[in-house]
Amino acid sequence: MANVEESGGDVEHLLVVIVDLCNAYEISASSKEHTQALSVKQCLDAVTTFINSYVLTCHGHSVAVCISHQAGSQMVYPSSMTSELSADDPRLQNTGKYEPLVHMNSILCDQVHQVVAKLSSAPADTVSTSTLLSGAISKSLCYIQRQNRELLIGRTLNSRILVVRSSSDSAPQYIHTMNCIFAALKNRVPIDSCVLWEDSGFLQQASDVTGGVYIRTPEPSGLLQYLLWVFLPDPSTRDHLLLPSSVEIDYRAACFCHHKLVDVGFVCSVCLSIFCRSTPICSMCNTHFKLPSLPTLMKSKKKKNHKHKGT
Structure with missing residues (x-):
């Protein structure tokens, strides 16, 4: 999906995916409020398939994943705490699978299961009902800056952030979120937003200010289709595509x-x-x-x- 000029060896592309796991297990349990419930496993499978497609699209594509939840946020891939899979690992024995992708998928699956287990075991009165989105965006911007500093001379890095969110906005985080939005604008990092349940005023402003794309999926079960259709192409390629029209932004x-x-x-x-x-x-x-x-x-x-x- 990348342009021919940008797919050369002098340009690298970095996609940082922020996955919101706030109240994910509660949403999947209360399927009466939504016509089509989406479990944590289905959401993770859709995001993992999208990441694999993005990595295989071009040799210069790299990915980082940040998990955001009620208790905080953490970078789960690449993770320095996770050791490399050994050659005799059973997950690498299946033929026809690209080993780096198998390694990445296993890390994501293990890390997400650990986060969900901690959230589900925590007392209900000690866990907030909103995700710490500002912290996840801050860590993503810091990771992008570190990657820019480690680039070789003569190479450039085109970075963007994709937020897959399932929770609502939290008014006390407005100041911190707006500071992250302006920091992304200054560093020319577009913020794409994919909202599952209800519209997010914060993410609408983030995508509009930074030049990203905002979309609320009308059917959460079709999350993978929207990810591949809207967010797989690079920002330079989106000008030639017919993307969903922008909604009225809540400022x-x-x-x-x-x-x-x-x-x-x-x-x-x-x-x-x-x-x-x-x-x-x-x-x-x-x-x-x-x-x-x-x-x-x-x-x-x-x-x-x-x-x-x-x-």
Whole structure:
């Protein structure tokens, strides 16, 4: 799917996939709320097949995978904690399989099973209901920067991030998520978004600002089809394809005082903090706002009325 000029030896492509596992086991159990439930295994199989297709598309394609959940985020591939598979490993004995892909798939499967086991065993009152997306994007950007520094002279790296999300937005993470979005924009890293259940205002803004593609799958069971159709081509190739039209983007911001999404708010003129209510002192930069007091306004009105009566 890559262009002929970009598939040469001087250009490398890096795709960082962020998989959201927040409430994945709960969503698969409550299939009554959704017409077609999607289990963790089905989601992992679709993402793994997409990653394998991306790696086999071009020799210069490389992949990294980050898992995001309620308790944090972690890079699961490439993983320095995982040892190389031995030659006599039974997973490598099947003929017709590319050994690097078998190695990668086994690492992803083992790491995801460990994360899901920890989440399912944790008490319900100690685990939040939203994923730490900002931390996953931050780690992905750090990994991209490290790969850029390790490039040989004369080679370039085209990087992008793909977020596969199954949870809803968390207003307290608005500031951190927006900082990650602007960092990706400065480093020219597009953020693609594939949302499974409900629209995400944060990811809509991330894809629109960075030049990525946002899509909400109407049928979660067809996740693999949407991944291969929309997100497999490189950004330079998408101009020649007929992709889904963009939806109306939710640009609402979260206030800094109560962490709630607001349509109309009050903005500090010094630090640009957003508040849902008017306040005489900015809680972020301690700036005092000079607001006219009520007695002064009443006195000015009385003077005007007295002048009109005298005339």
